[in-house]
Amino acid sequence: MAPRKSKTSRPAPPSRTLVLDNGAHTLKAGYVTDDDATTDETPTIIPNCIARDADRRVYVGHELDQCKDFSEIAFRRPVEKGFVVSWEAQKEIWDRQFFDANAPQGPCDPSDTRLVLAEHSNSLPVLQSNCDQMIFEEYGFASYYRANGPSLNAYHDVQAIFRTPRDPATVAQLPAECLLLIDTGYSNTTVTPLLQGRPLHSAVRRLDVGGKLLTNYLARLISLRHYDMRNEPHIVNEMKEQACYVSLDFHADLEKAWKGTRGEKREDYLTGGGIAKEYVLPDFHTRSKGIVRDFDPEQAGRTRKLAKLGEATEDVLTLRNERFSVPELLFHPADIGLHQSGLANLVWESLLAVPTGLWPALLANVCVVGGNALFDGFIQRLQKEIVKLVPDDCIVRVARPANPITGTWVGGAKLARRTEEMAGLCVTKAEYEEFGGAWVARRFATGGNDT
C-alpha cells in the first residue's frame, strides 16, 4: 500500500477526526485530536431520531433532552436494520448536531476534518454508495474511512477487558490478534470473528433480534396483561432497561413466577420469589422516570384497594416472568416463532465457518458490545451456553467492556489516533473525485489494501 501514500498532491492531514458510530438508536460521536489524549474517553451520545410528542412538538436528535412528556411519543429513525436508509432525516440530525452555527460542540468544518464512520456488516452496496456520496458530495469531508463497526473493537485493550493476568508493563498488542465480537444492538445481533482487527467475512452471522424487538415484545406482553402500552415505546424501553434481566436458569425462574393452577397458593408467587418487581409508571408531572422497586405483597394489596376507590396516586405494574422472558428471546428466538438460531448457536455456526485451529483463540476472547450486553446475567448466561456447545478443551471467556454502548466508538477513536494506519485506510476527497465511487467502495471492501 505504499505507492499511493507517496502522492505529492496530498494536502496536510486534517487537524481532527470525527469518530461517528451511527447507531439505529443512538449515535455516538466525538472529535479526536492528535495532541489531546483525553478526547478518546467519552463520546457524546445522542438519540438518532426525530421524535414527535403528544402535543405534536418535534424534537431532532439532542433536542430530545428538552422533552418533558414522553407519553405517546413517536419516533422517526433514519437508520433501519443498522444501515442509514433515510438520508433526509439523517442529514437533519447530523446538521443540527455537528454543522449548525449553534451546534452543541461548535460547528464542524468538514473540509478540515477526517471522518471515521462505523457501519454494520453485510450492508447493501447501494446503501454504501449512498453513504459515500453524501459524505463527499454533500458534506465534503477532507478524508473519510467507512469502517466495519465490529472490527473497530479490536483496537481496545482486549486483554484488560478479560482481566488477563500479565506483566503490567506489557504494551497491549493492537489490534487484538483474535477476537470473537458479538455486537448486540438496537436492530440486530451480529457475531464477527476478527483476526488482526480484520473481520473474517465468511463467518459473520446475524440474528434479527435486537433491542427494538425486545422492547416491542415487552410492550405486547404488558398490553396483554396490564395496561395498553403499545403506544408508549419510550416508557417501555426504560422499563426494559431497568427491570429486565437474563435468567441463568430459565426453567426454575419460570416455575417461581407461576401463579399455579386454580386455587393453588404458591409461596413463591405470593411473596414474589425474588423475581417479581413493581414498576411505578412515570406520570410526567411529579415523576418523569419510572421506578423499579421490590414487590411487597402487603403494599400491593393496599395499592389495589386504593386503585379500586380511585384514589391511587401512582400507576404500578407488577412484572414477573416478563422480566426474564423478554431478553430470553436473544437465546431462544423460536419462542416467538422467529426461526433462527439463538445467540449461542449463532456463535457455533460462525465458528464452523473458520478453521478449527482458530477456535481456542476465538473462544478465549469473546467480547460483547452493544446495549443489550447491559442486561444483568447476559455475560454469564452466554458463557454458560457457549461452554455447553464447544469442545471441552477450549477455554471460554466472555466479557464486555466497561461501557458496551460506546465500545465501538472507543475502538474507533483509538484507531483514529494511529496516524500511519489511518493514512492507509482513509480515502481523501481528491481521491474520490479522481477515481470515483466504485473505487472507493472497493477500497473500503478490501480493508484499505490498494487495488
Add this chain to the structure above:
Amino acid sequence: MNNFGVIEVAGAKTTNAPGWAYVPDTGPPSLSHQQGKNSKNRKRAARSAAGGPSLSYADLSARQEAKVRKELEVLDRDNPRDVSIPIPAKPKGSGRDAAAKHTPNVRKILQSQKTFANHLDDWLALKEGGSTANTGGTATPATGGGGTSSSRSAAAAAAAALSGRKGNAQQHKKSETPNSRGGASSAKQQQQQQTKQDDVEMTDAPDVGSGGEQQAGGEGGSTILSPYRGPLPAPHPRDDDPLLVSRVPPMPTDEELKALLAAPPLTYLEARAGWGAEDRKYPVRVFCEVCGYWGRVKCIKCGTRVCALDCLDTHREECVTRYGL
C-alpha cells in the same frame, strides 16, 4: 411451499365445538380446514398430517404461519402506528442556507423515500438478473460482495423465496423467460452485456498480508499470527504422558488465513442466522398466551396455548368474542 409468492390467507370459516376439553397435544392444530373435510375425526386428521413432533414452517398451517409472520412484522416496527414525521423547519440562525445547492446525486438520495425493504428487494432483483446471465456468478454488481464461493448462497436463495415478496416473484419470471425461450444465443448476448456492465465493478483479488507484515518475523511459520511470547507453565514430569497430553488442533496455514481474510463480505441475506440441526434438536418451546408460563394445554377452539384452568378462563372470554360460543 413456494406458490410463486402467493400467501394463503386464513379462511373465515371455523368449526365450532361446544364446551372445552383437554386435547392431547400432538402437533400443530387446525389442519382440519385442509384435510378434515373428508375425515370425520379432526384429531386423527391433524395427527396424520403433521407426521411427527417436529415443528417447522412447512408443518404449520397457513393460518398460523400468517399469524406468526404478522406478529413478527409488528415486533419489528419502530412505531406501533404508521406515523410520518416531516422534517421540521430549520431553526433561525442555524447558519445554513435553507435552499442550498445539492449535486444531482445528493438530491436523488435525499428525496428517496425508500425503506430498507425496498432497497433489499431492488438489490435482490438486480442480483437475480445478474446471476442467471453468468451462471458462474463471477461478479455481482457493485462491491463484488456476491455469493461466489460461499456455501450459503443456497440458504440465501431459500430465504429469498421464503420472504415471498412481490418484487421477488416478478423477478423470477423476468429472469427465467429469456433463458428458456431464446436458448444459447440470447443468453450469450446477455452475458456479454453483463460482463460489460460488471467490468467496471469487478474486484481484483485483494492483496492480503499487510496486516501481518508488521508482525512478521516470528518463527518460520505464520506471518499473520504472531508466536506466543508469554511465560510458559512450569514443566511437569508427566508432561509426555500420552493420556494427559492435550490435543491442540493444527493451526491453519498462511494460505488458508489469507483466503479467509480475503473472502468477500456475505450478502445481507447470507449472513442471516439459519435454523440449523442444532436448533432442531429440541422441540420448540410453547408458552401460555395469558401468563407466560409453559403452554401445557390448548384451547380446542383456536389452538391457543394456556397453562391451566385460570388462564383458560381468561382466554375463553376473548375466544368467545372472536369465534362465538
